[in-house]
Amino acid sequence: MKQGSIGVTTENIFPVIKKFLYSDHEIFLRELVANAVDATQKIKALADSGEFKGELGNLTIHIEADSDAKTLKIIDNGLGMTEEEVDKYINQIAFSSAGEFLEKYKDQLSSIIGHFGLGFYSAFMVSKKVEIDTLSWKEGAEAVSWTCDGNPEYEMGKGSRTTRGTTITLYLDDEEAEFAQRGKVEQLLRKYCKFMPVAIAFGKKQEWKDGKYVDTEEDNIINDVEPLWTKNPKDIKDEDYLKFYNYLYPGSEEPLFYIHLNVDYPFHLTGILYFPKIKDRIDVHTDKIQLYCNQMFVTDSVKNIVPEFLTLLHGVIDSPDIPLNVSRSYLQSDANVKKISGYITKKVADRLEDIFKNDREQFEKKWDNLKLFIEYGMLTDEKFCERAMKFFLLKNCDDKFFPIEDYTKAIETLQKDKDGRLVYLYATDRTEQYRHIEAAKNKGYDVLLMDCPLDPHFVGLLENKLENSNFARVDSDIIDNLIRKEDREKPKLSDNETDELSIIFNKVMPEGSHYLVNADNLGENGEPVAITQSEFMRRYRDMASIGGGMNFYGELPETYNITVNLENPLVKKMLEEKQERCGNELADLDSRIAESEKAEKARKEAEKANAQSSTDEDKEADKAAENVTELRGRRKDILEKFAEEDTLLHQIAGLALLSNGMLKGKALADFIRNSYEVVGKAFTK
Ligand code: ADP
Ligand code: MG
Numbered sequence: 001m002k003q004g005s006i007g008v009t010t011e012n013i014f015p016v017i018k019k020f021l022y023s024d025h026e027i028f029l030r031e032l033v034a035n036a037v038d039a040t041q042k043i044k045a046l047a048d049s050g051e052f053k054g055e056l057g058n059l060t061i062h063i064e065a066d067s068d069a070k071t072l073k074i075i076d077n078g079l080g081m082t083e084e085e086v087d088k089y090i091n092q093i094a095f096s097s098a099g100e101f102l103e104k105y106k107d108q109l110s111s112i113i114g115h116f117g118l119g120f121y122s123a124f125m126v127s128k129k130v131e132i133d134t135l136s137w138k139e140g141a142e143a144v145s146w147t148c149d150g151n152p153e154y155e156m157g158k159g160s161r162t163t164r165g166t167t168i169t170l171y172l173d174d175e176e177a178e179f180a181q182r183g184k185v186e187q188l189l190r191k192y193c194k195f196m197p198v199a200i201a202f203g204k205k206q207e208w209k210d211g212k213y214v215d216t217e218e219d220n221i222i223n224d225v226e227p228l229w230t231k232n233p234k235d236i237k238d239e240d241y242l243k244f245y246n247y248l249y250p251g252s253e254e255p256l257f258y259i260h261l262n263v264d265y266p267f268h269l270t271g272i273l274y275f276p277k278i279k280d281r282i283d284v285h286t287d288k289i290q291l292y293c294n295q296m297f298v299t300d301s302v303k304n305i306v307p308e309f310l311t312l313l314h315g316v317i318d319s320p321d322i323p324l325n326v327s328r329s330y331l332q333s334d335a336n337v338k339k340i341s342g343y344i345t346k347k348v349a350d351r352l353e354d355i356f357k358n359d360r361e362q363f364e365k366k367w368d369n370l371k372l373f374i375e376y377g378m379l380t381d382e383k384f385c386e387r388a389m390k391f392f393l394l395k396n397c398d399d400k401f402f403p404i405e406d407y408t409k410a411i412e413t414l415q416k417d418k419d420g421r422l423v424y425l426y427a428t429d430r431t432e433q434y435r436h437i438e439a440a441k442n443k444g445y446d447v448l449l450m451d452c453p454l455d456p457h458f459v460g461l462l463e464n465k466l467e468n469s470n471f472a473r474v475d476s477d478i479i480d481n482l483i484r485k486e487d488r489e490k491p492k493l494s495d496n497e498t499d500e501l502s503i504i505f506n507k508v509m510p511e512g513s514h515y516l517v518n519a520d521n522l523g524e525n526g527e528p529v530a531i532t533q534s535e536f537m538r539r540y541r542d543m544a545s546i547g548g549g550m551n552f553y554g555e556l557p558e559t560y561n562i563t564v565n566l567e568n569p570l571v572k573k574m575l576e577e578k579q580e581r582c583g584n585e586l587a588d589l590d591s592r593i594a595e596s597e598k599a600e601k602a603r604k605e606a607e608k609a610n611a612q613s614s615t616d617e618d619k620e621a622d623k624a625a626e627n628v629t630e631l632r633g634r635r636k637d638i639l640e641k642f643a644e645e646d647t648l649l650h651q652i653a654g655l656a657l658l659s660n661g662m663l664k665g666k667a668l669a670d671f672i673r674n675s676y677e678v679v680g681k682a683f684t685k
Contacts, residue, residue: 025125029179030192032074032123032168033200034296036061039078039166040198043137046079052137057163060199060219063189067180070172077165080136083144083156090120090132090146091154124150126179129171135161186222195227195295195316227295229272229316233260245274249288249314253277256366259351261317263343267336271317273348277369278312287311292318306341309377309384310348317344342383349387356391356403364401367393375454379461389465397430397437397447407448408466414444415483422469423483426450426459435659436474445483447474456542475660476535478522478563491519491566496590503636504578505529505562507643508653510667513558522565529571529656530563562656574648581646582638589635596627650674 040059046052057077064073081089123130132146143159161167170179178184186202193200201219228236228244241258255274263269273289289302289311295318303311305322321336352374355363374392378385393401402410408422415423425440426448427433437447450459459471472482480488493501502517509515537559565571643649654671657663663671 026188027192028122028125029185029188030296031119033061033063033193033196035120036074036076036078036166037196037198039076039080043079043164046137054137060201063185063200063202065180065182065185067177067182070174070177070180072170072172072180072185074168075165077163080141080164080166081134081144082136082138082141085136086132086134086144086146086156123168123170126172126176127170128173131169132166133159133161133169134166135159135164137164189222192297194223194297195292196223197225197295199223199225229260229270229318230295233262236260241272244272245314248290248316255314256370257351257355258315259347261344261347267319267321267339269317269319269321269340269343271315273313273315275370275373276312276314278372279369288314290316291322292316293322294318294320305337306344307381307384309373309380310344312373312376345381345384349384353387353391364393367395367401372452372454375452375458379454379457395449397427397449411446415446417484418486420468424448424469424471425474425482426471427474428455432661433475436479439479440474443479456539472535473538475532476538477532477561478520478530480522489521491521493519500639501564503639504643504649505564505653507640508650509562510657510662513560515560515562517562517564519564519566521567523567524569526565526568527656528565528568528652531656531660531662532561532563533558534561570648570652574646574652577646577648578642582642585638586635589631593628593631593635596631600628647674647678651678
């Protein structure tokens, strides 16, 4: 019997590795099965090349768990090892490289361990003793046994295997005994080995007999050695793709489309990506793509390997060229990873463009569930954005779809303003903005529907991409102002008249917001009062609420524009009532204010001319200054009293608020009660 010490650099490496790798210790099974797969593929290759002339036999890998003995066996019929090979590959290479690895990465171990198998050595994460029993394919080879009990010391001697291949036996730590439980082992095999390229049997298939489950003769094969992505797309039907999707994500909704990836140069990559239905939430199931390396499961977190928006997709990517033995931050700058990420982005764009061109009907039908994904991609990936400008669909309020270029052509003649800028009108809610949409349509304009959570950002992106264009929400101003055709004559009001309007309308608006009141001539049939919120203000508030970090705008009070149509008969009547009720008083105050102001101005000029003015003059001027503030206050009181009492003003302002959904609570109750009174007076005389 031969004894020796394994060439690790750190004497007490076993406790270290157990502690560090605790969270990921289950990967040991993947590593050992992967070695068995390697050994099996190697013997096949030797047979193919003619070097091995014997019988290959059944190459199935067997996993055996014994929960009573707390042992787990991985048995292959691969090429086996001779004594020298065990010494070389296990004692020297496997162990010493694990030691070096630990030395090198001890600081960042936990972040990279999921991506880097420690190979054979990982068996010690869960075992107190590991045994190898192996018989090489080589002629005249003898079975070798190797045992190590968790100290860096091993024993080698005569093995007991009589057939070619290797049996690895793990004597599990007491606290790791679950790895000998049927259910646990099955779960791990499904997670890590489901698509490995050699058949793996875990016990026998069971059947229900005489009131209990009993083993049958048939091996319980847990993997699919030829998963769909390894096959030629020409031989695969649509339903095969859907079946595979269902196998990967049991119970999921049917995906919209799929893409079969297949590239040999300049890197190897295969896989199938699926577009899931995404409607509302941006954080839906990222991390659904599974990454494989030669059909061996590596991770289901592909961040840093594909662009962020693609993590919304589902499916599998298999590539031996993604470096898995390096830390995550390094991945992003890796040239191969960049190429791979670029390739996948291009493939996704190709596929979407292909459906757009060749099956527009299907594309439109699925658009609502696809849009958020595409917008997310366009907003975050410049290359994808360039491509997607060609197949992005704009949808209008009548549910008609247009590629961006076609839409621009369609609105070009009517929706250019006097300065030659093209105005894209949009609504975010067909019901709430119904009146504004109708007003725009009556002018012959078209209104887009932008009701997706990313649209506030996306509108900004389109404005950048489309030259000399801007987007305006239909309710952000009266329609004639949204697309200004020529400089319209605005009513010429004196400062006093403008101020009066502002005071009386501010009085009847809900508190807590700012109102900018302006007068306009919008025709006899135009609405008396329109309440709008400027595109600029609203956009920044929207951004802040999405979490764009622009909280400054989020905290500003709401500001609305109130447009009073002086040509509307109700407005005219209301202003007449004002004139009747307080016209004389106001005229008197106005002229006194004007006089006082004149006096004050004269005083100031005199002061400038002669710094030493008489005290008499000073007194006069002070009186004038006091008067102005006081007089203005009185004027405001008179106007506010009128505003409070005038039923007509309350009704037209109330209707404007109501049509914008801005009447709530007491204000709404008051408005309804007053309306009944008005209607009552009109009909019960
Ligand atoms: P890697 O698989 O990356 O080479 P491992 O630590 O997993 O590293 O394995 C070390 C070596 O031990 C392998 O390269 C192989 O030569 C040998 N080996 C491990 N398991 C087996 C097995 N089941 N059959 C034959 N050789 C094996
Ligand atoms: Mg290995």
